[in-house]
Amino acid sequence: MFPTINLKLMVLSFLMLGVLFSCKNEAKTETTPTQQKAGTEEVQKQGQAFIKEDGSTPNVLQIAIGSPDHTTLVAAVQAAELENVLVNAGPLMVFAPTNEAFAALPEGTVEDLLKPENKDALANILKYHVTAGNYSKEFLMKFKKLGQANDQSVTVEVVGDEVLVGGAKILASVPAGNGIVHVVDKVMLPPTE
Secondary structure (H helix, E strand, O other), X not given: OHHHHHHHHHHHHHHHHHHHHHHHHHHOOOOOHHHHOOOOOOOOOOOHHHOOOOOOOOOHHXXXXXXXXXXXXXXXXXXXXXXXXXXXXXXXXXXXXXXXXXXXXXXXXXXXXXXXXXXXXXHXXXXXXXXXXXXXXXXXXXXXXXXXXXXXXXXXXXEOOEEEEOOEEEEEEEEEOOEEEEEEOOOOOOOOO
């Protein structure tokens, strides 16, 4: 009788081990494409700026990326590594200079600002185009100045029916999921102190 109990215990033990191992492997962690390709050229970009939305209203960065009139602005944002600033929860107001506005700067200015060694100066200029809030063009008429993301202020003027922010005229306004994009006709340069 003793050997029979031992045999039954061994069989029961094996069965329990089998159940334990099968349960343990149910919670497998899968590797992401980024983990699988780490160290190769095809590593996916990570961070808040590269999160795909579910089809809701695009954020201010997505609006700029989707605009053929803002390719220079997008290149500048990428060179300054400020993508995450433009996808923050907000609300954010972005005064987005057009390609023509950048082209109106003195020759070679944009190319010079896009150099890696000028990243901080470029970031300062771009942050001067961003402020907290979500104000329409009409509501902006109530302000004399706005505090910008670079910790400086920009003047707001009303000339006739037009609103000028830092001397730049608002050409159009596009609502965003995290604020508003005001398309402007001029690159606003922060005052030097």
